[in-house]
Amino acid sequence: xxxxxxxxxxxxxxxxxxxxxxxxxxxxxxxxxxxxxxxxxxxxxxxxxxxxxxxxxxxxxxxxxxxxxxxxxxxxxxxxxxxxxxxxxxxxxxxxxxxxxxxxxxxxxxxxxxxxxxxxxxxxxxxxxxxxxxxxxxxxxxxxxxxxxxxxxxxxxxxxxxxxxxxxxxxxxxxxxxxxxxxxxxxxxxxxxxxxxxxxxxxxxxxxxxxxxxxxxxxxxxxxxxxxxxxxxxxxxxxxxxxxxxxxxxxxxxxxxxxxxxxxxxxxxxxxxxxxxxxxxxxxxxxxxxxxxxxxxxxxxxxxxxxxxxxxxxxxxxxxxxxxxxxxxxxxxxxxxxxxxxxxxxxxxxxxxxxxxxxxxxxxxxxxxxxxxxxxxxxxxxxxxxxxxxxxxxxx
Numbered sequence: 534x535x536x537x538x539x540x541x542x543x544x545x546x547x548x549x550x551x552x553x554x555x556x557x558x559x560x561x562x563x564x565x566x567x568x569x570x571x572x573x574x575x576x577x578x579x580x581x582x583x584x585x586x587x588x589x590x591x592x593x594x595x596x597x598x599x600x601x602x603x604x605x606x607x608x609x610x611x612x613x614x615x616x617x618x619x620x621x622x623x624x625x626x627x628x629x630x631x632x633x634x635x636x637x638x639x640x641x642x643x644x645x646x647x648x649x650x651x652x653x654x655x656x657x658x659x660x661x662x663x664x665x666x667x668x669x670x671x672x673x674x675x676x677x678x679x680x681x682x683x684x685x686x687x688x689x690x691x692x693x694x695x696x697x698x699x700x701x702x703x704x705x706x707x708x709x710x711x712x713x714x715x716x717x718x719x720x721x722x723x724x725x726x727x728x729x730x731x732x733x734x735x736x737x738x739x740x741x742x743x744x745x746x747x748x749x750x751x752x753x754x755x756x757x758x759x760x761x762x763x764x765x766x767x768x769x770x771x772x773x774x775x776x777x778x779x780x781x782x783x784x785x786x787x788x789x790x791x792x793x794x795x796x797x798x799x800x801x802x803x804x805x806x807x808x809x810x811x812x813x814x815x816x817x818x819x820x821x822x823x824x825x826x827x828x829x830x831x832x833x834x835x836x837x838x839x840x841x842x843x844x845x846x847x848x849x850x851x852x853x854x855x856x857x858x859x860x861x862x863x864x865x866x867x868x869x870x871x872x873x874x875x876x877x878x879x880x881x882x883x884x885x886x887x888x889x890x891x892x893x894x895x896x897x898x899x900x901x902x903x904x905x906x907x908x909x910x911x912x913x914x915x916x917x918x919x920x921x922x923x924x925x926x927x928x929x
Contacts, residue, residue: 822850
């Protein structure tokens with residue numbers, strides 16, 4: 534087995550908690566965070582979302598930012614989660630530390646808010662540059678004075694997973710010693726209206742892998758891991774290892790997954806090969822599981838192909854807790870996977886009643902105690918971007 538790259542810290546903020554411990558308590562108690570939008574001002578108040586119930590002003594106050602700052606909501610959420618990951622890792626000096634961050638929304642929440650004012654006033658010009666996704670990463674890097682390798686990945690809903698993959702690859706290649714990896718995205722009118730136009734949003738709480746699923750709930754949040762090379766981890770607590778990873782593209786459709794799950798299948802297969810594992814060694818799958826008709830069936834068929842039906846390990850989607858946090862989803866679910874490994878628990882797939890007829894697969898629906906040595910986490914995005922990560926228990 535590939536020993537993998539050490540994870541020494543993690544941080545998260547989502548609609549089910551403002552830190553790792555709060556998120557964990559919500560996961561084990563089966564308490565979702567889906568509800569009506571309050572912070573986001575939208576005409577679509579009938580569409581449930583996974584919203585962090587803190588205003589931008591409250592988030593900025595937590596970070597100690599002065600009035601007139603240029604942090605957008607995605608940057609605020611990202612800085613909070615990255616800060617927790619860094620503190621959790623016990624890093625004393627950040628010299629040479631880099632950050633690889635995924636985002637889709639970037640700063641468009643502020644550019645859309647001030648769009649009509651830009652031609653009339655220069656007061657909010659500082660937010661125009663925030664439209665570029667890389668500006669969000671730059672703000673987080675500057676806040677913590679991360680002066681190592683800094684870059685942004687924007688591959689839709691697989692962004693954070695790809696950030697984790699790139700960080701692990703660069704450490705394996707000797708290009709980096711330590712890097713903060715993950716992603717951040719916030720709710721915005723652009724994404725809520727856009728997904729609504731595709732008619733894939735549910736007006737009720739989502740039901741991943743259920744026969745009667747009718748769409749996803751959008752969410753927001755941020756999550757980061759700290760990855761470190763072997764020479765830096767002596768005496769440190771290792772939360773787990775990134776042992777396998779792969780990104781593929783099925784080139785099937787701009788927004789839909791292929792009917793056979795080809796991209797998802799190839800991503801899982803190549804991640805297993807990278808980890809030096811066989812399918813039977815996977816103890817749990819944190820599935821992408823968006824609760825749309827297309828995605829869940831496509832992923833189910835990919836799982837059927839990968840694990841030969843009857844050999845399917847325990848699986849569940851945690852998006853019924855948080856909503857689909859877009860570019861940040863892979864980061865949140867990486868944290869949830871590592872928490873499950875540490876606590877030896879499988880978190881339940883909420884709202885499930887009846888299996889999808891085509892496969893008959895039934896996810897874990899109640900909290901389950903189980904030793905987890907290897908966890909597969911899937912993140913699949915628009916444009917056919919399919920990514921799979923494998924987290925493995927650290928062997929002393």
